[in-house]
Amino acid sequence: MLRSCAARLHAVGALRGLRGCARPWARSSGPAPEFFHEDHSLPKPSWSKDMRLLFDQFMKKCEDGSWIHLPSYNYTLFQRSQDISAFIHAYLPTASKLINEEKLLQAKIFTRNFEDGLGFEYVMFYNDVEKRVVCVFEGGPYLQGMPGCLHGGAIATMIDATVGTSAMIAEGIVMTANLNINFKRPVPLCSVVLINSQLDKIEGRKLFISCNVQSVDEKTLYTEATSLFIKLDPEKQV
Numbered sequence: 001m002l003r004s005c006a007a008r009l010h011a012v013g014a015l016r017g018l019r020g021c022a023r024p025w026a027r028s029s030g031p032a033p034e035f036f037h038e039d040h041s042l043p044k045p046s047w048s049k050d051m052r053l054l055f056d057q058f059m060k061k062c063e064d065g066s067w068i069h070l071p072s073y074n075y076t077l078f079q080r081s082q083d084i085s086a087f088i089h090a091y092l093p094t095a096s097k098l099i100n101e102e103k104l105l106q107a108k109i110f111t112r113n114f115e116d117g118l119g120f121e122y123v124m125f126y127n128d129v130e131k132r133v134v135c136v137f138e139g140g141p142y143l144q145g146m147p148g149c150l151h152g153g154a155i156a157t158m159i160d161a162t163v164g165t166s167a168m169i170a171e172g173i174v175m176t177a178n179l180n181i182n183f184k185r186p187v188p189l190c191s192v193v194l195i196n197s198q199l200d201k202i203e204g205r206k207l208f209i210s211c212n213v214q215s216v217d218e219k220t221l222y223t224e225a226t227s228l229f230i231k232l233d234p235e236k237q238v
């Protein structure tokens with residue numbers, strides 16, 4: 001029980017960017033802003049039967065604490081300009097010179113801004129013992145590439161989001177340095193797939209995470225990927 005609570009806090013803390021760093025950006029005082037609103041990883045009427053079925057199966061696995069359902073919001077980490085500004089100055093000082101801070105207040109997570117059922121529908125689960133994140137993903141009709149198929153960029157995006165979540169849970173503030181993808185079979189548009197990621201090793205600031213995309217019956221391997229994430233070092237001028 002203790003382990004499952006610790007793992008939950010660990011996972012949610014990492015997703016909020018609060019773990020594994022000294023939070024040098026959090027200089028402002030006053031009450032914490034309400035930046036987490038609707039959890040988009042909960043069932044919606046637009047979800048397909050397959051998506052709902054897999055959600056229920058994973059929620060069942062969460063009952064003994066071995067898996068954790070990861071909430072997901074459409075906002076960026078901060079909704080207060082001085083917090084965003086302090087974060088960027090601490091971690092991305094070079095980029096900060098080119099960023100329009102006013103526009104940043106409108107920033108939203110790329111994968112969470114289509115109308116329900118048209119774009120990225122997904123939910124992620126985390127297993128702390130196995131260091132795995134599984135994403136149940138259904139790419140809607142607005143993500144078409146070749147006729148009837150999911151766009152490769154949409155697949156890459158969801159792979160990045162899944163391995164990125166795994167990296168954030170492990171080490172906090174990270175960025176993708178390398179993402180290598182082999183597209184082996186086309187993913188049918190509007191089908192549900194499983195994105196399985198595995199944290200393979202951590203070497204200093206480097207996290208190596210592999211990933212595959214499979215059909216729900218696990219008979220078709222659509223995609224394989226390897227990735228490298230780097231934990232950001234506020235002492236370095238990136």
Ligand SMILES: CCCCCCCCCCCCCC(=O)SCCNC(=O)CCNC(=O)[C@H](O)C(C)(C)COP(=O)(O)OP(=O)(O)OC[C@H]1O[C@@H](n2cnc3c(N)ncnc32)[C@H](O)[C@@H]1OP(=O)(O)O
Pocket residue numbers: 015016072073075076077109160161162164165168174175176177178204205206228230231232233236238
């Ligand atoms: C609730 C809200 C939460 C929402 C969250 C939802 C989660 C969604 C998650 C979404 C996720 C989306 C995520 C996104 O979209 S991240 C966006 C895409 N990524 C970027 O823009 C990153 C751009 N690159 C950089 O900024 C820098 O290069 C970084 C920061 C990555 C490293 O620069 P830094 O100056 O810090 O490091 P270093 O140069 O000292 O290198 C350190 C070590 O690493 C090795 N190395 C470096 N690069 C590579 C490479 N390409 N291949 C192989 N190795 C490489 C290097 O040799 C060295 O090794 P060693 O000599 O020590 O052995």
